Amino acid sequence: MVGSGPVTAGGETWGRGGRVGIAPLPDGRTYLFGVADTPAGRRGPDGELAELRRRFAHWHHPIPALLEAATESAVMRHDVHELPPLPSYATGRVALLGDAAHGMTPNLGQGANQALEDAVTLAALLDDHSSIPRALAAYDHERRPRTQMIARRSRRIGAVARRAGESGPAGHDGPALPVADPRLLDSLAPVLDWQPPAARSGRARPGIDG
Structure with a gap:
């Protein structure tokens, strides 16, 4: 209150x-x-x-x-860190998900969302491939471009906010776009529009081998 x-x-x-x-x-x-x-x-x-x-x-x-x-x-205090872009999220039978793969700044509020997308994608691709290494390679191919794009956007938003704050009055609204501004919503379309990869249908789940 x-x-x-x-x-x-x-x-x-x-x-x-x-x-x-x-x-x-x-x-x-x-x-x-x-x-x-x-x-x-x-x-x-x-x-x-x-x-x-x-x-x-x-x-x-x-x-x-x-x-x-x-x-x-x-009150909880946290330093904000960002993971440098990794060359791969998978090797052999090991894959990285969530912050372990793409820890990003919180400016887009996408950290947990991207971890969930990782998990859904990995489950679908494991269901779609008979080889774990091939499934993980497909996971890396599917997830790395998207998550690294979102990390870059989040970093840019933080930089814009910092510059706007430096040029604006203390404690007053800076030149941020209103939430309902169509330009802002359009710019977020690549982040918000996502569908999981479709697993192959019409056949039983394959056995998983190495």
Whole structure:
């Protein structure tokens, strides 16, 4: 609850020194995240909540109220890392999925989604090939271009947000496109439009050999 009632609308603000995102949850609570450039591993000297308030408590409503209502135990701090593009996600009978294959920045919110796509694709291709190495090679061929494309897009969004924040007023909306803007939705089409590879039909599942 913030002010006279729960937060009902979410969004993201790009400002000097960082970004803040807000998402109302079904149970009346609010999820808030803050992003700032800091040295890896550095912790706030007075705790993470105090550091968040120092950086963002002067930003626009309802950010100050949300930070005031937060407790230290509810704050999680994570350094953001990105895995360099790998030349392959599979070798022999071993395959990498999820962050082990394509750990990416969270700007598109696609980390968990891509891990699920990996798993669905791998299951379909194992069902479609009698040889595990061939199935894993097909998995690499199918998944590596898409996930690395999404990782690049996520990285670019972070860079754009940082530049926009540096040129904009502290704690106010930067030049981000509204969520409903057709240009933004069109740009996300390659990320959002996905179908799993169709397994061969009309025959029994083949035996898996080496």
